[in-house]
Amino acid sequence: MGQFKYLQPLDQMARISRAELGGRLDEILNIVDKDNVGYVITDEGKTDLVLCPARWMECFYDDDFGCIINSALRYAIGRHTYMPSVVMDFIRKYLDVLDTRTISVMIGDIERESEYETLDQRDDWLRLRDDLKAHYETMLNKDTNGKKQDKG
Numbered sequence: 001m002g003q004f005k006y007l008q009p010l011d012q013m014a015r016i017s018r019a020e021l022g023g024r025l026d027e028i029l030n031i032v033d034k035d036n037v038g039y040v041i042t043d044e045g046k047t048d049l050v051l052c053p054a055r056w057m058e059c060f061y062d063d064d065f066g067c068i069i070n071s072a073l074r075y076a077i078g079r080h081t082y083m084p085s086v087v088m089d090f091i092r093k094y095l096d097v098l099d100t101r102t103i104s105v106m107i108g109d110i111e112r113e114s115e116y117e118t119l120d121q122r123d124d125w126l127r128l129r130d131d132l133k134a135h136y137e138t139m140l141n142k143d144t145n146g147k148k149q150d151k152g
Helices: 018-023 025-035 054-061 063-076 083-093 100-113 122-140
Strands: 014-017 039-043 046-051
Touching (some): 063 100, 083 122
Parallel strands (some): 014 039
C-alpha cells in the first residue's frame, strides 16, 4: 500500500491565468506531474479552477475510503454527542465521490437502526437516508457517459 502524499492547501498554490496556462500548457503539465503541485487557474481575479495531479483524487476512489465512511456512520448512529452531525455533514459534503456500494450499505445501516423509535436524531438520519436513496437512484440511472438514460 502506497503512502498518501501531502495535498497543497489552495492558499499555498501558485496562481496562473487562463491565458498563461494556454501558452505554457505542456510546461505547466510537466511541473504539476513531476513536482506534485497544483495551480489555481484565475480568470479576471476569480479562483474557481484548480489544476492538480490526478493522483490527488485517488483516495476518494479507494475501496478503503468507502469502508471508512461506513465505519464512521456505524460509530455515529445512536451516539448522544456531536458526532452524528459531523458524520452526516461529511457524508453530504462528499456524496458525489462515494460509490454505489458505500451508499447502499449506508442506506441499509440507517434503515436497520431507524426501526428503533428511540434513535437519537432519528429524523435527521431518515433525511440522510432519503438523500442517499435519491443520489443512489440518480447514479443508477446514468449511463457510462454520465448522461441520464431514457426510461421509455
